[in-house]
Amino acid sequence: MDSGIASSGPEVVLHLEGITKSFPGVRALSGMTIDLRRAEVHAICGENGAGKSTLMKIITGIYKPDSGQMKLGGQPLDIKNPNEAYARGIAIIFQETSLFPDLTVLENLFMGHELKRPLFDSLRLFPILDYPAMRRKSAEIFGKLGMSVDLDAKVANLGVATKQMVEIAKALTFESSILILDEPTAALTNKEVDTLFETIRKLQAQGVSMLYISHRLDEIFQIADRVTVIRDGEHIHTEEVAKVTKDELVSWMVGRTLHNLYPKGEVEIGEVIFEARGISQSPLLKGIDLQLRRGEILGLSGLAGAGRTELSLALCGLSRPDSGQVFIDGKKLHFANYRQAMDHGMVYISEDRQKYGLIVPMSVSENITLPLLRSLSRKTGIIDSQSERRISGEYMERLAIKAPSGDFVVNNLSGGNQQKVSVAKALATAPRILILDEPTRGVDVGAKSEIHRIISNLAAEGKSIIMISSDLPEIISMSDRVIVMKNGLKMGELSRAELSQERILQLAL
């Protein structure tokens, strides 16, 4: 049993009981129970997709739970919007800042809740903004944080670390007693992380309670008092940090049974057809080397922010690396744009199909043939609709895309089918090298295994695949090799025989 959950004992400031939240197609949280004590730093730990961000959004009123209870200081808590959360003393420091870049630090600190004073003191009329009071308060807050920031600087001109400090200070202008930090160190240098931790300790000393979401185990051991591991939307374990080891944490984070997955077929792996050397790109990627063989599925693992997507974009011409080379069939190549990479047989399938992969209001057929338009309209610039129909029909059948016809709007398809359209679009260019970025994200179990089947078949046909995935069982069952990344560095390479969830996480965290 855990030593953590209790409604009594050391003072509990926030208590969540049985919180459940579902979205169409996915259950994000299931019976989540957690508590936060006064002046503690409570780390929340879990892989991508475990439900951490959903949990935070519920606590801060952005989402409403389907069921369950929340208690603030013993009183039931029902928050309708983030503003109410602020008013009750709960503040969150987002990963993407919610600051106004063109406004000053001072303006950002108090936006929406500025301090006022009457224009004519005696008459108590005409409330106007009270800058001296706001400046005093800001000085006070920054003093408590042990920093000095130019209140009149434009936020856009500040560095990431300073912006984060401004966010924290903003939360403190609400006299927040509960602070939620969501992956706060993602973009910070080591020195900045130290400063942040000092700030956190100072806040702790002042009685502020903090939920610290992170997957960086080293940091958790540095700063947190207790840690809760969640997995697949469920609470797994809560324990005092002093009483737990990194291996234990890893094993709690892992531990899904490897079921429901398509068994990988035997494929003969050929020679190296793609190689990248020394790929670097500021601010993240640092000298990545990578080799890919014919018929191979290379898994790219690591936690969010490790740089896997950035690497992929840099490899296929969608962004430009600062240094490094790319070789296909031994020939050094330079891609000025994505079209050139496509001409050489590479293709990239984005993880965000709605934003970058598909044109949602258009039909299946129109989407599949999008990269092919040039060849489908070779002579006259008019699209050969017969060929278009044939090609899209072919791929719909091959990938078993469930839609009445190719004219069906992509918007109305299920997530799994949408993803298949995305894949079909990539396949239509007859690529040799595919980079799949989270190919089964937001896809139900049935379609998931279908997509795995498709990927395995592609490998059997001699295509080479780089597969980015945050789904450990998926990457373990599908990959011939796995490269693990962390902070833009290649941490290690594991052959199929060496693959295990623990080993991957050990490298990734």
Place this chain on the structure above:
Amino acid sequence: MEQPISVQQRRRGFRITYQTALFSLLVFLIALFGVLQPVFFAPDVLFNVTAIIGEIGIMALAMTFIITTGGIDLSVGYNLQLCAVIFGSVYTSSHNLTLAILLSVATGILCGFLNGIIISRTRIPPLVTTLATMSLFRGVSMIVAGTNTYSGFPDGFKQISTINLFDVIPIQFIYFIVLFAVFNLFYSRGRLGRNLKGIGFNENALIFSGIDTKRNLLFIYTLSGLMCALAALIYLGRLSAATTSMGNDLNLQVVTAVVLGGTSIMGGIGSVTGTFIGVLIIGVLRKGFTLLNFSGNIFNFTLGVMLIVALIVFAWLEERKKTAGRKSK
């Protein structure tokens, strides 16, 4: 649960019903004006309608492309004015018709290219860009023309835009129909049209499919500039004069024709056929108003009201579609 309809069917369905409605509006207006002023039904009057919409029509075709990408070109009216003024000025000083035509067309292309370069290469939105170039073109045209009004163009030139085929069909209309056919072909079945609709919906998705969206954008704005130049030539032929107040009202007519025709101001959805009908409607209105002795200002007023109403109606329909979609989930 409603039967899933294919997008083609749904689009065709909507387009058919909308364009049918639009066409009926056209017929209705013709009937209305005819009743109010019987002379309206005379064939040469009706054909005159098609004669006066040549310029607007040509520009509206290019504008359809632009609005489909979610952009807009506010500079078309003054672009035309500039081309006309350049023509007038060159011809008046050199009496070389060919030279005047060439320079005029070059001006239009250049202006369009300027818009296109700025919009595709910098992050300045089309609205602001064309707002600024609108002023620029206007100013330059006034600088070039000074206080002159150019006229006295050769008969041969006038004939290019005013001759009537078979003594009945105005040649401007033929130009318009031909261009309409070409634009429509590439818009509804061409790669260009697909690209433009894609840009209007989600430009990133196209970039991630290897399509060079910048080149497409540069092309359509330059094309718009070319259309302005051609429209200027037709206009000049028809009115035989180039003044510095030609550009004013044209913007509104062009944009209204396109919006009325069913092209969404937000981009992605559109119809060149709709624009065609929209242009005809505007022509009918103009001719009808003239016959009824309404001033140009009343015409503009009506047009403005029509544009607003059309925008509101489309926006309201979008809203209804969205809430309906949510209900069925």
Place this chain on the structure above:
Amino acid sequence: MKKRITLTREFILGLIVLAFMIFLALTTQFATRNGLFSMMLDVSPTILGAIALSLVIFTGNIDISAGTILGFVSYTAGELAILGAPIWLFAPAAFVVGVLLSGLNGYITVRFKVPSIVVTLAMNMVHLGFYATFLHNSGWLENLGDNFTWFGRGQVFGIIPFIFIVSIAVAALFMFIMKFSKFGKSVYAVGGNRQAAIYAGINPDGTVIKVFLVEGLLLGIAGTLKAVTRSDVLPSSFQGREMTYIAAAIVGGVNIMGGSGKLLGAVFGALLVYLLSTAMIYLGFQDYFQYALQGIIILVAVFITVTDFSAWRKKRPTVIARRGEN
């Protein structure tokens, strides 16, 4: 922290304005009593117009029907004056007209989510057509009597026009409001980062409508001030005036994408644009040069504001955020 006079854009603009005025004083008739008087007379409505447009631009919108709204305003003022109303009646009435027309633009923009550019493009024509259709003689009024023009002719210390004082006072008031009210901050917020504004508890739609209403009031004042300087009114003569206001705002540092800029900058911008065109007239350029100039000014100023020069050093992926998405 003591506030030093930092090298802000407004400071530089102020210096340029000063330099310009000195230049003109030395080379032309500018420094005479007449010259200064007419400058203050002419620039007063422009100052308010620039502020009005700035407010709308702060929220990420635009209004290209401002000119024709001025037409309605001046017509209302004139017509009521002809009917015998004194200034303390016809002026507020004219203000109300401005508020209503601008409010209509704002309502359509917010309620139907139609981009303000198209709404105001259409309304521009609707206004023009309205004059011609429903107003006698297209709204042309002449021979307005002293009850109308006394305010426009009046002056203090023999040189400062009443209307200049009014416009400076109103400008100062609005600069105060933008700096010292929650409303002011929320205007910037909505234009700067709409989602963050919502998280901060600000209602973006309500703010936008309020801004249009305020713009209408300012246009009402500007239009009235302009009208009373003459004894005749021609509503359509104001058409296109908004381009000057927009140019003034942009020169003054207002970001056309919204979210930043200072009203003081817009005021200096108005002065600068005025001085520029005055100088050009004195130097012999015709007045239509100003159109070309405005166009170039807008392009250059926007280019500087919008181009993220530091981005030239980074090589980020090709994804695009068009139309000012955040």
